[in-house]
Amino acid sequence: MTLLVCPLSQVEAARALHRPSHLVSLLSPTGEAVWPASDLGDAHLRLAFHDIPEPREGYTAPDAALVARLLDFAAGWDAARPMLVHCWAGVSRSTAAAFIVACQRGPERAERDIAQALRAAAPYATPNPLMVSLADAALGRGGRMSAAVAEIGRGADTFGGALFELPLR
Incomplete structure (x- = not known):
């Protein structure tokens, strides 16, 4: 099981190199012009929202x-x-989604271990806390997902991430 994460600028290279069967695009509602082209049909999920840590007027x-x-x-x-x-x-959004999927796929794994694996794979990862909190509730993890992300804290400064793999086992 391979879960890959990257910025928009590296999607096409990642697709060519790894040939993923599924693609998750997480972009702003005003970003329709930059959505990556895809021939994956229903295997491409497009979610449009702002990268904000709490609800905010106008976003x-x-x-x-x-x-x-x-x-x-x-x-x-x-x-x-x-x-x-x-x-x-x-x-932020993509690392939160990867963390969420890893927690979903590994219900027996400790949230802390998954968060630390995320930090090891991407020192700059700063998962969106609202996404994590919502998934924590949906997966019945009792606040442990949010606590694990809070424990790893804000990632290293960066202008953008790079392609990385989050181990799911």
């Missing part, structure tokens, strides 16, 4: 329905080929 925050769509999509992935997750910079 589209992630919500429970959006997280449910991500979880449903990931549940349908057979993991025979990689899933690629991206956002604009590859730092």
Whole structure:
């Protein structure tokens, strides 16, 4: 099982190199012009929301329905080929989604271990805390996902992430 994460700028290279069966695009609602082209049909999930840590007037925050769509999509992935997750910079929304999918796929794994694996794979990862909190509730993790992300804290300064793999086992 391979879960790949990258910024928008590296999606095409990652697709060519790894040939993922599933693609998750997490971009702003005003970013329709930059959505990557895809021939994956229903295996490409597009979620449009702002990268904000709490609801805010004039912005589209992630919500429970959006997280449910991500979880449903990931549940349908057979993991025979990689899933690629991206956002604009590859730092917050995509790392949150990867953490969420890893928690969903590894219900027996400690949230802390998954968060630390995320930090080891991407020192700049700063998962969106609202997405994580919503998934924590949806997966019945009792606040442990949020606590694990809070424990790893804000990632290293960066202008954008790079392609990385988050181990799912």
